[in-house]
Amino acid sequence: LVYPAFVLALCALLLIFAPVLVFSDLLDLLAELKTDLPLPTKLYLGFSDLVRSPLAYLVLAAGLALVVVLARKLLQDEERRAEVEAVILQMPGLGPALKSAVSAEVTGALAVSYGSGLPLLSALNLSAEVSLSTLLRQKMEASRESLTAGETLSAALHETGFFSPVSLLILQAGEEVGQISPALESMARQSAESTRHALELMQKLLEPLLLLFVGMVVGFIAIATLAPTIKMVEGL
Template identity: 30%
Template sequence: MTGTLVADTPAAAARMLDERTLLPVEVAEVKTSEKSFLTGGARKISGAKVSVFYEQLADLLRAGVPVLRALKVLSEQAAAPALSRVLREVHDDVAGGDTLADAMDHHPHAFSPLHVSMIRAGEKGGFLEEVLARVSDFIRRQDDLKSKFVGAMIYPCILATVGLGAIIFVMSFVVPRIRDLLSEQDLPLPTKIVFALSDILSLHYMEVGGVLLVLIIAIVSFFQTQVGKGFWAHMQLRMWGIGPIYTMVALCRFCRIFGTLLANGIQILHALRIAKDSAGNQILSDAIEKAASSVGQGESLTPPLAKSKVFPPAMLDMIAVAEESNTLDRVLVEIADTQEMRTARQLDMFVRLLEPLMLLFMGAMLLFIAIALLVPILQMATTGLR
């Protein structure tokens, strides 16, 4: 037999093998996970690969394959070396007596606490296959929504980059050459503004770069403070255009996670606190924490959520009705499904509106530069004709 054990020392690994009535022939240290080049920490395994693993594990368990055998097969078939290594360690931990959830909990870079909590509930309740399938579907939906957002923003980002590059090129290389021709002219105010900006970009680019670097460091440092985090959380929800979309994405994530946890047998208080940690916004997390405290005191879930003024009234009404009819788990997932489709349409409309606005802005900038350069040239030509 060959395999991997998690132990403090080679001697501890040999003792673990002896307890399993196995005689170690060779014990050697191996890397426990791939390292990130930038951070040096454990490299996070992509959600798509983890989703496929959950789905395959659920299929094998439904077919009657034991957990250990299923983990061994999937570790051998995993395309990603990091995932294969993690699955081998999970297999060894389960073989050593750990539950599947406990074994996965040793690898937070691969399996999030949310997934581990749901799998633990499935193990205790005897519906592990159903939980794995639901977690796989949950990850797939989250990845689809993220892919739609990233895909929708690619073209505007390219457009902004190209437009900014064109403006910098004109200001840095074209304007200085024209300025030599107009050095003796009485320049209008727009032309003076363009020439001043051109001087800053072409002659003082080092100072500009230093100021931008200091400004970026100051902004990042501010957003790492408690006040900055609160300000950023407020901006995420209230920002023009993208704010309502971000809010609905966060609410959909909360509803889907909360509903999925409830459907998998996790108690409402524990489910609320798990969903709070994965909400992604401090204001929303505080509202959910207040709701958890309210539920813990035997009160309703809806009033503290309404006080946050983040949840739409229609969503709150549906949650209130579902809470009274004891169908909260099903209704929350239905809310997430419906709102995700509406959010995708809102995102598409926002991007379609953003593209012409960006074109108009960059066109106005270039037109301003052109007019600022053409006016003194026309004045010089008119003076020459006279």
């Protein structure tokens, strides 16, 4: 996702610095005109004044600092973190990619710990602890209880909702032939591959939207600056 982030950053820099470095003199000239300016030009002049005002940056910095403080305070509560994570996992594109990444992380840790000789329940506890997902750690508590009650590992992991049907079928097949450790390794590889595919799909969906957004920004700037200029030249 480096390319979409780069395009967004470039577009943000264009919006911020174009009024100051490129169109500063032209915008000042347009502001002094007594004629009625088009709405895009008025909006761009207002944005230009905002960008060139030091007070705007102070307000922005204070707002960002407040958001960071509130976010840190909010996310210190494990229940709140799990709620925020649950919302993020429902997002199209991003949610499936994160689920696949988390499941790959957990199954990889589970394969290593169980393959090294730890009992299955201990390996499950360890893999849950190394996960960065608060929501998964909470759901794994129910999985541990199910495993203790005699459920299979595939059935216990199914309860979390993080593991894909394909990966669970791989594990179920491994359980039936007594090859759990190789099945867990295959699960981890399958989840990692699913993560890669999900990220590629999300990037393919984002690229046309980004191009549309950049085109709209450039078109808006062009209309805001050229329309009154052409009108002024025609009036000479």
